[in-house]
Amino acid sequence: MTTPLTVAVVGAGYWGPNLARNFSSSPDWKLQAICDLDASRAAALAEKVGHVDVHTDLDELLARDDIDAIAVATPARTHHAVVLAALRAGKHVVVEKPLADSREHAFEMVREAEERGLVLMADHTYCYTPAVLKIRELVAEGALGEVLFIDSVRINLGLVQPDVDVFWDLAPHDLSIIDFILPGGLRPTAVSAQGADPLRAGKSCIGYLTVPLENGAIAHVHVNWLSPTKIRSMVIGGTKRTLVWDDLNPQQRLSVYDRGVDLDQQSIDGSDRAASTISYxxxxxxxPALPEHEALGAMASEFATSIRDARPARTDGLAGLRVLSVLEAASRSLDTGGAMQPVETDELAVVS
Amino acid sequence: MTTPLTVAVVGAGYWGPNLARNFSSSPDWKLQAICDLDASRAAALAEKVGHVDVHTDLDELLARDDIDAIAVATPARTHHAVVLAALRAGKHVVVEKPLADSREHAFEMVREAEERGLVLMADHTYCYTPAVLKIRELVAEGALGEVLFIDSVRINLGLVQPDVDVFWDLAPHDLSIIDFILPGGLRPTAVSAQGADPLRAGKSCIGYLTVPLENGAIAHVHVNWLSPTKIRSMVIGGTKRTLVWDDLNPQQRLSVYDRGVDLDQQSIDGSDRAASTISYxxxxxxxPALPEHEALGAMASEFATSIRDARPARTDGLAGLRVLSVLEAASRSLDTGGAMQPVETDELAVVS
Amino acid sequence: MTTPLTVAVVGAGYWGPNLARNFSSSPDWKLQAICDLDASRAAALAEKVGHVDVHTDLDELLARDDIDAIAVATPARTHHAVVLAALRAGKHVVVEKPLADSREHAFEMVREAEERGLVLMADHTYCYTPAVLKIRELVAEGALGEVLFIDSVRINLGLVQPDVDVFWDLAPHDLSIIDFILPGGLRPTAVSAQGADPLRAGKSCIGYLTVPLENGAIAHVHVNWLSPTKIRSMVIGGTKRTLVWDDLNPQQRLSVYDRGVDLDQQSIDGSDRAASTISYxxxxxxxPALPEHEALGAMASEFATSIRDARPARTDGLAGLRVLSVLEAASRSLDTGGAMQPVETDELAVVS
Amino acid sequence: MTTPLTVAVVGAGYWGPNLARNFSSSPDWKLQAICDLDASRAAALAEKVGHVDVHTDLDELLARDDIDAIAVATPARTHHAVVLAALRAGKHVVVEKPLADSREHAFEMVREAEERGLVLMADHTYCYTPAVLKIRELVAEGALGEVLFIDSVRINLGLVQPDVDVFWDLAPHDLSIIDFILPGGLRPTAVSAQGADPLRAGKSCIGYLTVPLENGAIAHVHVNWLSPTKIRSMVIGGTKRTLVWDDLNPQQRLSVYDRGVDLDQQSIDGSDRAASTISYxxxxxxxPALPEHEALGAMASEFATSIRDARPARTDGLAGLRVLSVLEAASRSLDTGGAMQPVETDELAVVS
Known part of the structure; x- marks a missing residue:
């Protein structure tokens, strides 16, 4: 057994306790400290996870040389400053989603980590669930053939957020998952978004994203805060098989259908196309049976392994940057009534 | 009991037998004849439904003065000619969906019927199912409040059609239903369509339609020929309640949820909007329990009643025209990469 | 193609039309006549299935030498007389379930057929559905291992029958299916039945059957006329896999679970049995994908093949007799408050 | 706000931590101590719930006069001794199910509590879930009419227990729920049990219980450790409505069907009973919408209220005794091949 790495959690609000609990119970990690501007909140969490140190000053925390890595669970608008400071102090960093509040900020963070040879990881938690790990594996080994379409639905009666619209609140989950399962990651050239705010909440509460993929394939995401029924599903259609992920059906989360439509390609070129050239x-x-494990535990383990092996995490900063690139283009599309908007990718190329 | 009206069915192919069977068993109708270019096909059907007359010549049929109405089940491209001829012969007409192959054609048909004081009805069969009739009733009586969103999904492993794309094949169902349940009918000013043809079939096999409705509401339709799982569902969110129609769940097709999001309107005008102003x-x-009846029987009955009462059918020619207007705008949107395209409505205003 | 066999349907009430329609459209059969005491009912059916002959006198029908086989769909209490007459006239016979109104009657029928070398088949229609044929195949090839338990539920809001209780109305379906899928047929030594008549209908409207099987296995059947939700399910647990048949889920009727409990046999003999000796x-x-076909069509085909090959049908008279043996024992158990009652099997041995 | 009552938890194994956590977070209670023979296990739990006292000696604990009540979560065979000691020390007691390892033991405990005027409560946790509380309310207010049948299924791939069979392991849940929702409690005169042990585990792994209720009604329980699919459902049929509880469907746990069978009583007395006398x-x-709360919290609250109001808890010792009476009769029935066995109720009458 190797010596555990050491980590501190910054931010003791909603997500920080989950990170702290998982790092404290991980064999790969030793949780050293909790840092939060609110001392009592930090202390309460520190006690709960085993009497670790408490900090209210980030610089003080980062100055410690017995801490290898920082897990950031502060509000999104602070990610840029906190992460840059941590990287400059030589710490590896994992950041709650979204990676940053803008792709420009995210880009700076990614570049900083790369220059310093440090791991910058996006905590795309869903990617580490047994179901998504299995989907990624099935796509990678070609079980589905080429991907033809991805249709993702994430709807339920949700909290209308004060700061962000439904795209920025929910779609990062869908986009990070799609980025994770596509072999080359999610690299669209354009995106279209349609939204609605029928309650006059001042932002979209219902949203539809269309993302053209390579070779005529398409991804579509439906996010909705106003649905009384909860749906968390994703269909991934391939040339060989189609996979349906129904996350609310614990007895059968994944179904792989060996069904599909085959097209007789020759007849299409001719003039006499007909339904008879299609076969089913x-x-x-x-x-498939899925192992049972908590996603955050697997995420913590991946963070440790990527540091030890000096390789990018499976959900690295670039993955977070790609998700932000799509979200920003979606916001622009929304402003222009749904017209396709190019997804900026120049910097992606530079970095990778 | 009033004397039954008399009807002939034109077209003995796929849909004609269903029409003939329902007209022949309807107390409102007396089926007089079957007309088809293929004499043997017409004769076979005529025998099956009770030894009615057989015609292979449309003009001959229309010249008969013992026939009040014509039911047209010929290919869509022939609707315009057949229907105009029937109207000009003084017959009331019901037409299999789509009403015509273009809104221009449909408009001519609607105008012709109006000028002659004849009933022109679109056979939007789904509208006469117990579930849709109930939805229309619930919306009309205000049980849902104002409609905020409609999300319709109609997907399964379907026959890739030789002549039409997935929008023209499947979306007429969704659009005619939405037109039927919205109190003023479906009258959008614009529509956006996104499609994909990942199998290189030469047309969209996957389609997404976005239709902005009044007051910031939105309708969205997902049609798909390539899904191995079959879904026929529609969610209609309202300010008071939300209705979910799951047509594949015969034990509970309709569910009305007395759940929703309420927005404290006053706080929105202020500068301090926050999540706390939302309540659930x-x-x-x-x-609701649904009566059991065959949709086509109810359609035949509505056709008779509208003729007797000299009023438009509940799915009249204008309803068919509105559906075609949206489909044509959708096709234009598709050609322009999904940009919102205006829905032509000038003629609608003229007519109605 | 061999010459079709000829058949007449006796009984034009509820089930006769289904038989007539399937025989008339079967390539294996030529439907010759309909026989019913009610001449107009017989005539109506005869016209519908292609203008076949009409008889109101059974003897007259049986005297015809251009009829190879008889399909009996008369009330159960008449099966004995009708079938014996048909057999004595040299006709092969298929009989709607139940085979007879008592096992004694059934036994006479089975013996008569055997002595005359004629096929006597029980129309256990469910056995010829794609799902049940597949289950039989899976059990036969050992996919489930040894059967440990069978739990069958057949409940819905049903018609309270005037003549029979819920056991005799519904359980023949479950019992005939279990008989069909067990490699040696259903041959229990005893059966226990519990019933309830909470509405004071004069007979059991809710029933539970327990049937001990070989090697400590058990079959249990729940039939119920009073349930507002409809369930048609059967679970077949085996040492290797467990199969769940949910007949109301057309998208996934059969599910085979490669899950189970394994017991470490050695530890059981010792004194220290503990939960740790169990593994999952x-x-x-x-x-599995199921072909689509109508069960009655497959039944008609099996009837023809068994006649041609001079072999017992897969649901032969003995199968019908075994079902009746269990039902009669169940009725005796019911009369004695649910005590286990022996299932009479002597005659079964004599015959087979 | 009244002063909280004080409580200690005895037993820090599987269930004790749940009790401790709920008592420590309840406004009605102050958790004073944890007691377990295993000092380190007790200490670990004590720390986790807020640094309460630790005891390894029960007498020492019971001698404290700053403890009002004891919550017992030790193995079932020890309940009798622990509870009697606690009652004799003047403590109110709540006991994990089953109340005792025999009805004789349970009876002694009930009598002891009654003689001392102390609350003895059975921790029938399921009874305090929102779903069961609602069912009890609906039955009590007559929403279902008179109960006609109860069908309960509790099956999944479960741990084969070393000490108890599937009846004693799982059926206490079903029986305590049925006892809770029937207005007069579960007071059958007899019970029949059928079990199977097809894996040769030395005890029933599959079990069926039949419990005749008043007025011809029936309750039936299916418990099963060997099913790969998990089902937790209960159907309660009444003369007016029928309720279905599907505990694995969080989106619709309870469904109340306003459907049923009505019998025309007059025609039944006559000689001409027929299907036509039945109406649907x-x-x-x-x-119904259900509030969200943790069952154990509601149980703790009920325990406190029953002590303060000096009234029996809603799941009092007698409820526990009634459940044991049925289980013991079921075991006897099992030994006699499923014959109905009388449920002993003499002592019940004496006590209540």
Whole structure:
């Protein structure tokens, strides 16, 4: 067994306790400290996870040389400053989603980490669930063939957020998952967004994202705060098989359908296209067993391994940057009534 | 009991037999004849529904003065010619969806019927199912409050059609239903469509339609020929309640949720909007019992009643025209990469 | 193609039309006549299925030498007389379930057929559905291992029958299916039945059957006329896999779970049995694709093949007799407050 | 706000921590101590719930006069001794289910508590879930009419227990719930049990209980450790409505069906009973909204209130005794091959 790495959690609000709990119970990590401007909140969390140190001053925390890494769970608008400070202090960093409040900020963070040879990881927690890890594996090994379409629905009666619209609140989950399962990551050239604010909340409460993918494929995301029924589903159609992920069905989260439409390509070039050139496969359905583990635990483990192996995390800063690039283009599309907007990717190329 | 009206069915292919069977068993109608270019096909159908007359010549049929009405189930591209001829012969007409192959054609048909004081009805069959009739009633009586959003999904492994894309094949169902349940009908000013053809079939096999409605509301339709799982669902969110129609759940097709998000309007005008101004209702769910009847039988009955009462049918020619207006705008949007395209409505105003 | 066999349907009430329609459209059969005491009912059915002959006198029908087989769909209490007459006239016979109104009657029928070398088949229609045929195949090839338990539920708001209780109305379906899928057929030595008549209808409207099987296995059947929700499910647990048949889920009727409990046999003999000697398998789930065909069509085909090959039908008279043996024992158990009652099997041995 | 009552938890194994956590967070209670023979286990739990006292000696604990009540979470075979000691020390007691390892033991405990005027409560936790509280309320207010049948299913791939069979492991949940929702409690005169041990585990792993209720009604319980699919459902059929509780459907746990079978009573007395005397109601379905709270918290609150109001708890010792009476009769029935066995109730009458 190797010596555990040491970590401190910055931010003891909503998500920080989850991070602290997982780092404190991980064999890969030794949780050293909790840092929060609110001393009592930090102290309460510190006691709960085993009497670790308490800090209210970030610089003081970063000055410690017995801390290898920082987990950031502060508000999104502070990620840029906190993360840059941590990187400049030589710490590896994992950041709650979204990576930053703008792709420009995210880009600076990614570059800083790269220049310093430090790991910058996006805490795209869903990517470390057993279901998404399995989907990634199935896509990678070609079980689905080429991806034809991805349709993601994430709706329920949700809290209308004061600061962000439904796209920025919910779609990062869908986009980070799609980025995770596509072999080359999510690298669209354009995106279209349609939103609605029928309650006059001052921001979209219902949103639809369309993301053209390579080779004529398409991804579509429906996010909605106003639905009384909860749906968390994703369909990934491939040339060989189609996978349905229904996250609210614990007895059968994943179903892989060996069914599909095959097109006789030759007849299409001719003039006599007809329905008869289409054939169907109506094969079996298969639902793989999934191991049971907590996603955040797997995330903590991946963070440790990427540091030890000096390699990018599976959800690295670039993944976070790609998600932000799509979200920013979506916001621009929304402002222009849904017209396709280019996704900025220049800097992505520079970095990677 | 009033004397039954008399009807002939034109077209003995896929849909004609369904029409013939329903007209022949309807107390409102006496089925007189079947007309088809293919004499043997017409004869086979005529025998099956009770030894009615057979015609292969449309003009001959229309010249008969013992026929009040014509039901048209020929290919869409022929609707314009057949219907105009029937109207000019003084017959009332019901037409299989889509009403015509273009809104221009449809407009001519609507105008012709209006000028002659004849009923022109679109056979939007789904509108006469017990579920949709109930939805229309609930919306009309205000049970849902104002409509905030409509989200319709109609996907399954479907036949890739030789002549039409997935929008023209499937979306007429969703659009005619939405037109039917909205008190003023479906009258959007613009529409956006996103499609994908990942199999290179030469047309969209996956489609997403966005239709902004009045007062910031939105309708969205997802049609898909490539999904291995079948979904036929529609969510109609209102200010008071939200209705979910799951057509594949015969034990509970309709669910009305007394749940929703309420916005404290005053706080929105102030500068300090916050999540605390939102409140949730988490009330009961209610599933109305639905009568059992065949939709086509109810359609035939409505056709008779509208003729007798000399009033437009509930799915009249204008309803068919509105659906075509949205579909044509959707096709234009598709050609321009999904940009919002105005829905032509000038002629609608003229007519109605 | 061989010459079709010829058949007449006796009984034009509820089930006769289904039989007539399937025989008339089967390539294996030529439907010759309909026989019913009610001449107009017989005539109406005869016209509908292609203008076949009409008889109101059974003897007259049976005297015809251009009829190979008889399909009986008369009330259960008449099966004995009708079938014996048909067999004595040299006709092969298929009989709607239940085979007879008592096992004694059934036994006479089985013996008569055997002595004359004629096919006597029970129309256990469910056995010829794609789902049940697949289950039989899976059990036969050992996919489930040894059967440990069968739990069958068949409940919904049903018609309280005037003549029979819920056991005799619904359980023949479950019992005939269990008989069909167990490699040796259903041959229990005893059966226990619990019933309830809370509405004072004069007979059980809710019933539970317990049937001990070989090697400590158990079958249990729940039939109920009073449930507002409809359930048609059967779970077949095996040493290797467990199969769940949910007949109301057309998208996934069969699910085969590669999950189970394994017992370390050695530890059981010792004195220190403990939970630690149990191990679980949590493997994948698999849902086989099922062909689409009408069960009655497959039944008609099996009837023809068994006649041609001079072999017992897969649901032969003995299968019908075994079902009746269990039902009669169940009725005796019911009369004695649920005590286990022996299932009479002597005659079964004599015959087979 | 009244002063909190004081409580100690005895037993720090599987269930004790849940009790300790709920008592420590309850406004009605002050948790004073944890007692367990294993000092380190007691200390770990004591620290986790707020540094309460630790005891390894029960007498020492019971000698404290700053403790009003004891919560017992030790193995079932020790309940009798621990509870009697606690009652004799003047403490109110709540006991994890089952109340005792025999009804004789339970009876002694009930009598002891009664003689001393102390509260003895059975921790039938499920009874305090929002769903069961609602069911009890609906039955009590007559929403279902008279109960006609109760069908409970509790199956999944479960741990084969070393000490108890599937009846004693799982059925206490079903029986205590049925006892809780029936206005007069569960007071059958007899019970029949059928079990199977197809894996040769030395005890029933599959079990069916039949419990005749008053007026011809029936309750039936299916418990099963060997099912790969998990079901937790209960159907309660009444003369007016039928309720279905599906505990694995968080979006609609309770459904109340306004459907049923009505019997025309007059025609039944006559000689001409027929299907036509039956009528169906096919009304709406209604799913009541349920509040969200943890069952154990509500149990703790009920324990406090029953002590303060000097009244029996809603799941008092007698409820626990009634459950044990049924279980013991079930075991006897099992030994006699499923014959109905009388449920001993003499002592129940004496006590209440």
């Amino acid at each position: 496969r109506l094969g079996d359905t298969w639902s | 209702r988490l009330g009961d769910t209610w599933s | 398998r949590l493997g994948d789930t698999w849902s | 109601r096919l009304g709406d379905t209604w799913s």
